[in-house]
Amino acid sequence: MERNEFLSALGIGALGVCMGSCLxxxxxxxxGAPSSGNNTxxxxxxxxxxxxxxxxxxxxxxxxTKVSNGIILARVAAGNTASxxxxxxxxxxxxxxxxxxxxxxxxxxxPLHGSIFSKTGAVVQGPASTALKQYxxxxxxxxxxxxx
Numbered sequence: 229m230e231r232n233e234f235l236s237a238l239g240i241g242a243l244g245v246c247m248g249s250c251l252x253x254x255x256x257x258x259x260g261a262p263s264s265g266n267n268t269x270x271x272x273x274x275x276x277x278x279x280x281x282x283x284x285x286x287x288x289x290x291x292x293t294k295v296s297n298g299i300i301l302a303r304v305a306a307g308n309t310a311s312x313x314x315x316x317x318x319x320x321x322x323x324x325x326x327x328x329x330x331x332x333x334x335x336x337x338x339p340l341h342g343s344i345f346s347k348t349g350a351v352v353q354g355p356a357s358t359a360l361k362q363y364x365x366x367x368x369x370x371x372x373x374x375x376x
Contacts, residue, residue: 279374283308291331299374302329304347308367315363315374316349322356
């Protein structure tokens with residue numbers, strides 16, 4: 229085999245490998261349907277799980293967030309009432325990637341494929357088609373508790 233033939237064959241083979249792996253990395257789940265977010269990176273919290281935050285030292289500013297036990301808790305308004313906070317599952321319902329809270333827009337955003345969810349977890353923009361699970365919040369004194 230001549231040098232030029234070898235390099236040409238190598239280039240085509242490498243391109244095929246790259247295209248296959250690159251395309252599969254950006255594809256949906258194998259079934260083609262949205263996943264439930266139950267992947268190994270972000271498993272859902274078990275029932276009965278509680279998540280607490282001391283409001284005297286954390287979540288003091290609007291937009292602050294805290295993630296624990298598969299839940300993302302965000303301060304969405306001033307004051308220490310339950311309505312000043314929201315808690316939803318941290319795993320995007322499309323592929324299970326951890327979402328982030330965007331205070332400027334007042335929404336949760338998945339950084340992987342751009343799904344957007346409202347403060348209550350409703351789908352605003354896909355590709356996700358299933359809402360995030362929202363959790364109950366209670367406040368006693370300066371302790372906020374999220375219950376699954």
